[in-house]
Amino acid sequence: MQEKAVVYINSDDSGRGFLGAGGSQALETFVDEIAQNVIDPQANVSVFDRAKAHELVDASSAKAKKEILERKGSRLEALGSGSDFSSFLQHLGIPTLNVGYGGEDGGGEYHSIYDSYDDYVRFKDPGFKYGVTLAQTTGHAVLRMADADLLPFDFRSLYKTLDKYAKEVSELAEKMRENTEMDNQLIKSNDYAIAADPTKHEQLPVAKAEVPKLDFSALKTALDSLKKSADKLALSWTAASATDADKDKLNKLLFHAEQQLLSAEGLPRRPWYRHTIYAPGFYTGYGVKTLPGIREAIEQRNFTEAQQQIGVVAGSIMQLATYLAKPL
Structure with a gap:
């Protein structure tokens, strides 16, 4: 596994909102490249631009907003646990990327009887638009990594x-x-x-x-x-x-x-x-x-x-x- 698994790419449940990614920080420029080439279905801009706009609006101070504006790329969050990436990254040391869409109110129904197909199609992702966007994001990532003459690590x-x-x-x-x-x-x-x-x-x-x-x-x-x-x-x-x-x-x-x-x-x-x-x-x-x-x-x-x-x-x-x- 360690010889063949260059990067483990995991996609979380898709929900309407903003791109979120965590993983090995040497992959940050790689993720930026992918995010700039996938279009957000609500805002009709790249998911990179929408995620940055969301981060700017949510920043708590003018200083924090200025730092985001001056930063060239995005930042990957550190990964904890709760998904099958844990064994790859934290035990085997395989570079890992975890991608999902979210950012809106979680709703509180997760792992309850209300966490249903009807809930998903009515509230979480009407029209399955972000499911498609998530597939495009992970698909771009897998193809870019697989086809790279030189692996995009920085x-x-x-x-x-x-x-x-x-x-x-x-x-x-x-x-x-x-x-x-x-x-x-x-x-x-x-x-x-x-x-x-x-x-x-x-x-x-x-x-x-x-x-x-x-x-x-x-x-x-x-x-x-x-x-x-x-x-x-x-x-x-x-x-x-x-x-x-x-x-x-x-x-x-x-x-x-x-x-x-x-x-x-x-x-x-x-x-x-x-x-x-x-x-x-x-x-x-x-x-x-x-x-x-x-x-x-x-x-x-x-x-x-x-x-x-x-x-x-x-x-x-x-x-x-x-x-x-x-x-x-």
Whole structure:
């Protein structure tokens, strides 16, 4: 399977609304290309343009809207679980793309007696227009990938996403440190007891262990190496695409790259989940956690494990950077 499954493409139930896609971030430019060539049946513009317009209108601030306008492409969401893509991505390390249409009110009838054919044809997708659009989207994706002389992977997008995730977990640890210090100060000065309503008999908070400074330097070093490798590979990809030379070696490097992000030991207490970048949260059901080993250890205040997982994630990213830098 790992030799033949270049990308696993999954389509969710279609519903009237806007294109949504999640998956391996090296596929972002590939998805943009597909989305720009499929027409939305309601707005009569590309599904790329409609999804971007929806994102702009829904953005919560002028700053967020400006960032969307300045961004050239779209962003793939991280994948959690709840579909058959989980084994491909999170256990086997096969690049994965999950595509669907939605964005309107879910309705609340999912997995109930009201989740019926009549409900679908009357409310979800009258005329089956978005079912057709979903088939066009996944069909374009499969044909583009199957017919590509060079697989359309761009690891510069992955680098940007991983850099964002690394900043998030660093900020998470820093905010937890600041909040813990302040709460402990208020507990020590008896402010919680003074402010409490004595008629409610509320339990007062107790002091927590201070949050140590975590060392993210290994993660930063690995990301710097990934950026260099991704930039160099993009140049090699462009040069190779302009020639008639045999591209098999480069293609094999591209579609095996995701497996470099797997950990042989898997996540703590969840060895089946081997991807160090994406996993469903331990306590969030289908919901995704990015850099799950680091993020969940910080959230659980297990800072020894958090530091250990920083090393694990840094090692997998460095392994990917070294792999992408192989001479072709």
